[in-house]
Amino acid sequence: MKFRHVRQVALVVGLLLGGHYLAAQEPRGRSAPTRPGSSPRVEVPPPTSPANKSVAAPAVPAPAGRKQATTTRFPDPEWVNITTAARRLGLKLDWKVRGREAILTDKATRLEVAADRIEVDLNGQRVFLGQALLPRGGELFVTKIDLERCLVPLVRPALIGRVKRRPQVIVIDPGHGGPDKGMINERLNLFEKTFTLDTSQRLKKILEARGWKVVLTRDDDRQLKPSKADDLRRRAEIADEVEADVFVSVHFNAVEEQVEKVRGLEVFRFTPQYQPPISRAMRRLDDAQLSPGNGNDAWNSLLAHSIQNAMLTRLKLEDRGFKHERFAVLRLVSCPAVLIEGGFMSNMSEAKQIATPAYRQRLAEAIADGLSDYRSTLEKLRVTGKAATP
Ligand SMILES: [Zn+2]
The missing domain is CATH 3.40.630.40 (Zn-dependent exopeptidases)
Incomplete structure (x- = not known):
């Protein structure tokens, strides 16, 4: 798992060491997953869309004494559209409000998600994701981290993988x-x-x-x-x-x-x-x-x-x-x-x-x-x- 993020770590280390404060950029999808077939396809939000506040806002001040731009670039998260996410979760997708609010269901599960919110409703219980869902071009996007490390374990734990031993x-x-x-x-x-x-x-x-x-x-x-x-x-x-x-x-x-x-x-x-x-x-x-x-x-x-x-x-x-x-x-x-x-x-x-x-x-x-x-x-x-x- 460590190696999949080498590029991001390198970017962060570079930023910390080199002090290159780049212009804030909107979130955009990165390359496809490194192991084909192991993960859902990653969709890329349209590049012309405005930046997501939680991603683009500078949170690290420039070092004292420097007269450079004070914006900071963060590693871009990968975003998965909700249609792909629903398929991954084995749930049926219905739009409550097209591109803004969706309900994903099967017989045992009801998952409600909404644009710009980190809180989702899973079977009537409050679940907080890591990043708010992003509305773009009539679709909703969830980060791949939230999909694979939060929603998949909660809805389809069999997809996490096999465990070594019975917890004791x-x-x-x-x-x-x-x-x-x-x-x-x-x-x-x-x-x-x-x-x-x-x-x-x-x-x-x-x-x-x-x-x-x-x-x-x-x-x-x-x-x-x-x-x-x-x-x-x-x-x-x-x-x-x-x-x-x-x-x-x-x-x-x-x-x-x-x-x-x-x-x-x-x-x-x-x-x-x-x-x-x-x-x-x-x-x-x-x-x-x-x-x-x-x-x-x-x-x-x-x-x-x-x-x-x-x-x-x-x-x-x-x-x-x-x-x-x-x-x-x-x-x-x-x-x-x-x-x-x-x-x-x-x-x-x-x-x-x-x-x-x-x-x-x-x-x-x-x-x-x-x-x-x-x-x-x-x-x-x-x-x-x-x-x-x-
Ligand atoms: Zn305490």
């Missing part, structure tokens, strides 16, 4: 600990670190009863290393040491504003290479950096969506979406990984719920169900999947 070893990571209390609800005197540990311990018991070998990154109230960066690195190292098949980091959320309005569940996968994390709409040159977590982009998506689906089905809480970020634990871990936000501690009614053992037990059961779904999907892939690596 799981590392559960209770977020924070020791001096790092995580999110705090001062009014109720609640600390996130307490609930991440308790939920993880409950999850461990459930999973062991279902035949998983479970390792916790911490089993008491402590930080793993004195510095936060080392602590996070250590959590990922544990997964590597025990050769984990899955890594699940458990957290609870908080916001500072609109505390009574913001509530619900979120799951995070690691952001694919070349895409901006969801908290930053703008692309940056360092998005091109390849991290260990990118080795499992497709599996990360399948894992996160399996857990999102199970949590929403069981807990009936607000769906804040299937998202992606470059969180350190997700970046450093080399097996499929997910970070779960099991509700908002800043929201009084959710905080009170999180503080009850009954809620945390239901949350743990929901996560366990998502992991069972993920495992059974992978078991089917072992039998039916075509040879490929994620």
Whole structure:
């Protein structure tokens, strides 16, 4: 997978080292895939169309003292038109608004997509892509990265490829600990670190009863290393040491504003290479950096969506979406990984719920169900999947 992006990496390195700030260019399709037959044909949006804001806007300032143009050229993503994407996904395409809004369906799937949006609706659940869909010439275009590493794993996991072994070893990571209390609800005197540990311990018991070998990154109230960066690195190292098949980091959320309005569940996968994390709409040159977590982009998506689906089905809480970020634990871990936000501690009614053992037990059961779904999907892939690596 690394070698397919050599040209893009070379371009980025050239930009960083040489400081050539070129005029911003609109996104355009690159050459066809290097392995004929392995991927859908890449369509090229018309060259006369205006630039996509998220791609063309300069995000890296010029070095101080230079009097050059301050625009920056990013590696061009490959775009696939929605007609081709629908074929790849085995779904029927219907236009709600020609060139702007489309519905892709089969008996079990309903996928709604819209121009200029990163959020799509998959069977009533919120899924956030890496880049907004691009409307051009009566068609809609999705990036090849979003198609192959997000939509294909969610809709047609059999196309990802065969897996080496049945997932059996799981590392559960209770977020924070020791001096790092995580999110705090001062009014109720609640600390996130307490609930991440308790939920993880409950999850461990459930999973062991279902035949998983479970390792916790911490089993008491402590930080793993004195510095936060080392602590996070250590959590990922544990997964590597025990050769984990899955890594699940458990957290609870908080916001500072609109505390009574913001509530619900979120799951995070690691952001694919070349895409901006969801908290930053703008692309940056360092998005091109390849991290260990990118080795499992497709599996990360399948894992996160399996857990999102199970949590929403069981807990009936607000769906804040299937998202992606470059969180350190997700970046450093080399097996499929997910970070779960099991509700908002800043929201009084959710905080009170999180503080009850009954809620945390239901949350743990929901996560366990998502992991069972993920495992059974992978078991089917072992039998039916075509040879490929994620
Ligand atoms: Zn946290």
